[in-house]
Amino acid sequence: MIKLKNVKTTYEGEKTPVIKDINLEVKRGEFLTVIGPNGAGKTTLLETINGLLESRGEVIVFGKDIRKFGTEIRKNIGYVPQDFSCDSLTPFLVKDVVMMGRFGKIGVLRSPSKKDREIIRKTLSFLGISELEKKPIGKLSGGQLQKVMIARALAKEPEILLLDEPFSNLDLNSRSDISGKISFLNKKEMTVIMVVHDISSIPERCKRIVLINNGKIIKDDGREKVLGG
Amino acid sequence: MIVLPAKIILFAIFGAFLTGIACSLVGSFVVRMNLSSLGFCMSHAAFAGAALGLLLSFNPLVIAIIFSVLVAFILGPIAEKAKLDTNVVIGILFSLTISLGLIFLSFSPGTAMSSTALSILWGSILGITINDILRLTVITFSIILIIVLFFKEFQAIMFSRKMAEASGINTKPFYYLILFLTGITVALSLKLVGGLLVFALMINPASSAYQFFYDMKKITIFSPIIGVFCCFLGILLSFFLDLPTGSSIAITSSLFFGISVLISPKRKRG
Numbered sequence: 001m002i003k004l005k006n007v008k009t010t011y012e013g014e015k016t017p018v019i020k021d022i023n024l025e026v027k028r029g030e031f032l033t034v035i036g037p038n039g040a041g042k043t044t045l046l047e048t049i050n051g052l053l054e055s056r057g058e059v060i061v062f063g064k065d066i067r068k069f070g071t072e073i074r075k076n077i078g079y080v081p082q083d084f085s086c087d088s089l090t091p092f093l094v095k096d097v098v099m100m101g102r103f104g105k106i107g108v109l110r111s112p113s114k115k116d117r118e119i120i121r122k123t124l125s126f127l128g129i130s131e132l133e134k135k136p137i138g139k140l141s142g143g144q145l146q147k148v149m150i151a152r153a154l155a156k157e158p159e160i161l162l163l164d165e166p167f168s169n170l171d172l173n174s175r176s177d178i179s180g181k182i183s184f185l186n187k188k189e190m191t192v193i194m195v196v197h198d199i200s201s202i203p204e205r206c207k208r209i210v211l212i213n214n215g216k217i218i219k220d221d222g223r224e225k226v227l228g229g
Numbered sequence: 230m231i232v233l234p235a236k237i238i239l240f241a242i243f244g245a246f247l248t249g250i251a252c253s254l255v256g257s258f259v260v261r262m263n264l265s266s267l268g269f270c271m272s273h274a275a276f277a278g279a280a281l282g283l284l285l286s287f288n289p290l291v292i293a294i295i296f297s298v299l300v301a302f303i304l305g306p307i308a309e310k311a312k313l314d315t316n317v318v319i320g321i322l323f324s325l326t327i328s329l330g331l332i333f334l335s336f337s338p339g340t341a342m343s344s345t346a347l348s349i350l351w352g353s354i355l356g357i358t359i360n361d362i363l364r365l366t367v368i369t370f371s372i373i374l375i376i377v378l379f380f381k382e383f384q385a386i387m388f389s390r391k392m393a394e395a396s397g398i399n400t401k402p403f404y405y406l407i408l409f410l411t412g413i414t415v416a417l418s419l420k421l422v423g424g425l426l427v428f429a430l431m432i433n434p435a436s437s438a439y440q441f442f443y444d445m446k447k448i449t450i451f452s453p454i455i456g457v458f459c460c461f462l463g464i465l466l467s468f469f470l471d472l473p474t475g476s477s478i479a480i481t482s483s484l485f486f487g488i489s490v491l492i493s494p495k496r497k498r499g
Binding site: 050052071072073074075076077079081084086089090091092093096097100101102103104105106108109111112136138152156 | 261378379381382384385388389391392393394395396397398399439442443444445448495
């Protein structure tokens with residue numbers, strides 16, 4: 001489903017690549033967690049897979065080159081960015097922000113249908129945030145905003161879910177709740193790649209861990225082997 | 230107060246109505262996308278174009294339109310290819326266009342302060358012709374149509390361009406479309422409010438609408454309503470107090486914005 005071969009990503013103006021020699025294969029329905037110290041290249045790896053950064057090497061998702069077919073491929077990838085924020089006067093309601101996640105899938109020159117609105121309602125309900133539907137996005141707490149961004153990613157009913165520190169800003173109860181919901185989605189064959197810095201937050205269901213440091217994959221193995229060693 | 234022929238007044242009212250809608254509609258996107266200085270930059274490009282027109286003894290309005298649209302066309306690609314912040318590119322283009330304008334004027338002695346040059350800088354609503362009305366009608370309806378057709382894409386880009394891209398939207402054409410619409414709107418509004426004040430009509434009504442709503446749809450609807458109101462009130466004041474129309478509209482819209490900030494429900498506590 002996802003195949004990275006000798007991938008190297010360098011930011012504009014930088015000489016040293018943030019990630020290099022990355023070779024990674026992720027099968028359909030797999031649950032993979034990427035761990036590593038700050039600045040190791042975890043977010044860069046996630047954004048490279050999503051085609052949001054220019055990179056060298058081969059990045060193949062759904063059998064297609066992400067650089068050529070990025071827009072098309074991203075219609076089936078849910079992405080939750082790290083620490084997304086917006087100012088308190090931002091003129092968007094929660095339901096609109098969540099619906100935006102489906103815009104690519106709905107397509108140009110088409111308006112959201114009754115079915116799309118029903119999916120948004122169900123997604124908000126699944127994450128237990130139905131009451132936030134008509135709230136301005138800028139008035140939410142950090143934890144609520146995090147859940148809304150997860151809802152936005154899920155609203156497109158993606159085949160792949162990329163989560164960058166999904167538990168940041170969440171309290172312990174919400175962490176365990178969201179962790180359970182991600183595991184539930186993975187049980188339903190959704191491929192999940194998650195980036196975390198706190199290894200205690202990795203859901204039980206995740207059996208494969210990738211350890212990354214200085215932009216290179218140091219270990220890519222079963223949970224016990226990576227975390228145990 | 231001077232008594233004017235009904236035709237001139239009618240054209241002025243129509244012109245104000247259409248300019249108010251076009252500028253404020255585009256303005257609601259320009260404000261949200263943090264491109265407020267874009268209108269400023271384009272109006273100065275129009276000034277440079279008008280000055281070149283004077284130097285070459287060619288219709289200053291035509292060259293002003295070309296310059297203004299040109300800025301819109303080069304702004305996006307330059308910012309993107311050079312990976313520069315849009316405001317940096319705007320800043321550079323602004324100083325370039327104003328310098329060019331002054332150079333062109335310095336080479337055209339005697340005409341620098343002519344009424345043609347001044348009308349492009351400050352606007353000349355009473356000089357609006359049927360052709361101007363037709364051009365404004367076409368651009369206003371085109372803007373409305375484009376916004377209706379691509380509202381969801383514009384909305385997603387305004388929330389976050391990166392997240393819109395992650396949602397599977399090819400943001401580039403839509404971003405350029407906004408820049409182009411801004412350029413053409415500035416250029417065609419020159420005759421009413423003038424090159425130096427057109428950005429006020431673009432920014433002030435939209436910024437006022439932002440003070441009242443959290444819903445982008447409502448902002449997009451109310452921004453042109455405020456724009457038209459400010460245009461009419463500005464024209465009335467200019468007729469009765471014998472003020473330059475462009476300045477009068479700019480002052481009215483600025484006052485409207487000030488009052489909006491003061492009474493904004495979004496800024497109230499509790």
